[in-house]
Amino acid sequence: MYLVPLGIEVLTLFCYQDEAFSNLEQLVQVIILLIAYNWAVMPIINIATYVFSIPTLAFLVTSIFAVMTGCAMFLIHLVLEIRPLLLNDEADAVEAVMVWFPHYSLCSGLRNIYANFAQRQLCEKQKCYYSGNYSWERPGIGRNLFTLFIIGFVINMVLLSLENVNDKKRKLSSILYKYWSHLGSKPGVEHEMKQHNPADEDDDVLQEKYIVEKSTKLDYCVLMKNVNKKYGNFTAVKSLNLALGAHECFALLGSNGAGKTTTFKMLTSKMDVTSGTIDICSMDIVRQQNKVSRVIGYCPQQDALLEKLTGRETLKLFCILRAIPKDEINLVISQLSTRLVFRKFLDVPSGKYSGGNKRKLNTAVAMIGDPPVLLLDEPTSGMDPDARMHLWNVIKEERERGKCVIITTHSLEECEALCTRLAIMVEGELRCIGSVQHLKNKYASGYKLHVKFPTKLLENVKLHVSANLPGSSIHEEFKGMILFHIPSSIPCSNVFYMMEEAKLKSIIEDYSIQQTSLEQVFTQVTK
Numbered sequence: 001m002y003l004v005p006l007g008i009e010v011l012t013l014f015c016y017q018d019e020a021f022s023n024l025e026q027l028v029q030v031i032i033l034l035i036a037y038n039w040a041v042m043p044i045i046n047i048a049t050y051v052f053s054i055p056t057l058a059f060l061v062t063s064i065f066a067v068m069t070g071c072a073m074f075l076i077h078l079v080l081e082i083r084p085l086l087l088n089d090e091a092d093a094v095e096a097v098m099v100w101f102p103h104y105s106l107c108s109g110l111r112n113i114y115a116n117f118a119q120r121q122l123c124e125k126q127k128c129y130y131s132g133n134y135s136w137e138r139p140g141i142g143r144n145l146f147t148l149f150i151i152g153f154v155i156n157m158v159l160l161s162l163e164n165v166n167d168k169k170r171k172l173s174s175i176l177y178k179y180w181s182h183l184g185s186k187p188g189v190e191h192e193m194k195q196h197n198p199a200d201e202d203d204d205v206l207q208e209k210y211i212v213e214k215s216t217k218l219d220y221c222v223l224m225k226n227v228n229k230k231y232g233n234f235t236a237v238k239s240l241n242l243a244l245g246a247h248e249c250f251a252l253l254g255s256n257g258a259g260k261t262t263t264f265k266m267l268t269s270k271m272d273v274t275s276g277t278i279d280i281c282s283m284d285i286v287r288q289q290n291k292v293s294r295v296i297g298y299c300p301q302q303d304a305l306l307e308k309l310t311g312r313e314t315l316k317l318f319c320i321l322r323a324i325p326k327d328e329i330n331l332v333i334s335q336l337s338t339r340l341v342f343r344k345f346l347d348v349p350s351g352k353y354s355g356g357n358k359r360k361l362n363t364a365v366a367m368i369g370d371p372p373v374l375l376l377d378e379p380t381s382g383m384d385p386d387a388r389m390h391l392w393n394v395i396k397e398e399r400e401r402g403k404c405v406i407i408t409t410h411s412l413e414e415c416e417a418l419c420t421r422l423a424i425m426v427e428g429e430l431r432c433i434g435s436v437q438h439l440k441n442k443y444a445s446g447y448k449l450h451v452k453f454p455t456k457l458l459e460n461v462k463l464h465v466s467a468n469l470p471g472s473s474i475h476e477e478f479k480g481m482i483l484f485h486i487p488s489s490i491p492c493s494n495v496f497y498m499m500e501e502a503k504l505k506s507i508i509e510d511y512s513i514q515q516t517s518l519e520q521v522f523t524q525v526t527k
């Protein structure tokens with residue numbers, strides 16, 4: 001990208017090469033002018049790469065930039081040519097406008113240096129007035145330097161503001177960003193975050209935030225610091241703080257639209273963060289995007305398969321992309337297809353795979369190259385119970401081998417089976433975080449008592465329970481079966497005692513006691 005303006009500089013120098021530039025003093029002027037030009041133009045290209053982070057788009061922007069530069073050069077040439085034909089006032093007006101375009105400023109500056117040299121030589125002979133190399137009036141280059149400096153300053157401000165959105169640590173850009181967002185009419189993300197009241201936050205979420213603040217990127221496999229994502233005015237992810245280590249399987253739960261997929265997209269750099277930082281394996285996902293992609297295995301929610309390629313071809317393709325040595329590719333394909341139990345479908349086009357087998361192939365693709373971080377977006381959706389159980393075992397093995405596995409799922413059973421920790425998101429915010437048991441203990445407001453009884457004894461059962469287990473309430477009632485909610489203040493032993501007594505009196509046929517399920521925790525948190 002940088003070659004475009006550098007090319008223009010070389011071209012322009014070549015065009016203007018003359019004995020004027022063999023003089024050291026003139027050469028210093030040229031260098032100063034070029035520095036000012038770079039100061040103005042380079043951040044424009046940086047902004048293009050920031051805004052269009054997708055390489056093809058960035059390439060497209062560069063091409064457009066190159067074409068526009070060509071057009072600009074042509075226009076500049078025209079203006080420079082017709083300028084001597086214009087009246088002084090008109091020429092000054094044209095100059096005053098055009099000088100705000102960096103390419104024009106550079107070209108007219110170079111021309112001024114040349115004219116300056118000629119004028120000085122003349123004045124040395126004829127003792128006439130010579131305005132000086134850096135004067136505001138032509139042929140001094142003061143005006144050119146000034147406009148280039150101002151353009152550069154403004155564009156650098158924009159660039160620093162953009163960078164600041166991705167890195168709050170940069171103090172200078174932080175100040176500029178604040179200044180910049182005050183100028184804008186829309187409230188900045190900073191402002192929105194100030195409105196976020198920590199008093200409303202769950203203590204575990206605050207604890208996680210504290211850990212994240214105190215940690216460096218070297219301490220954890222995945223470190224998300226104060227991550228926000230905005231779609232226009234809508235904030236999909238708010239102040240997300242997570243510190244995930246090796247040997248961890250972490251689940252991100254939440255109802256539809258809670259922000260799980262957005263979080264995943266940010267983790268995989270498919271989407272830029274609006275503010276905050278994400279470090280994976282000690283690397284910043286914005287600045288070291290290429291390196292980060294080597295340490296992440298990603299299984300997307302929508303199957304990302306080329307339907308015409310067979311499973312074997314798909315795995316081979318991704319092995320090549322992951323730079324697996326050629327002689328190891330067949331071994332990798334065989335190992336992964338065996339582990340994920342789809343070996344017999346290896347030579348079938350993936351478009352003909354069942355939903356479950358597609359998920360297996362996607363997971364296998366994510367595992368190619370043994371990446372230390374695995375991101376699995378609903379990995380078991382569409383799988384039969386047997387295949388699901390098998391994939392759970394594979395995920396567990398990966399975790400035990402030291403991987404950091406992050407999954408999103410709607411299956412709470414999956415969370416219970418796999419996760420060392422989980423978090424529940426509601427409207428883009430973390431509402432709770434911890435191990436399954438911790439959350440159950442925290443949110444458990446008692447336990448459930450299922451009672452089976454002869455239909456005609458309904459009233460007796462209700463009376464027995466309400467008299468002996470005060471505070472209990474009916475949660476659900478069916479014919480011959482009631483589900484009671486028992487408050488945690490009643491010891492479990494009391495419940496067993498009362499139920500055994502009811503059984504002896506033949507008021508009930510059978511009963512069971514259950515601890516609060518993860519489903520209840522989920523319902524309570526998302527309510």
Ligand SMILES: Nc1ncnc2c1ncn2[C@@H]1O[C@H](COP(=O)(O)OP(=O)(O)OP(=O)(O)O)[C@@H](O)[C@H]1O
Nearest residue numbers: 231234235236254255256257258259260261262263
């Ligand atoms: N490209 C987009 N433009 C605007 N809003 C979006 C965009 N993508 C997602 N959203 C909104 O952001 C919010 C979070 O969406 P996201 O897909 O991350 O949720 P989710 O938790 O993954 O949901 P699900 O469980 O249904 O997959 C939703 O309100 C959604 O409408």
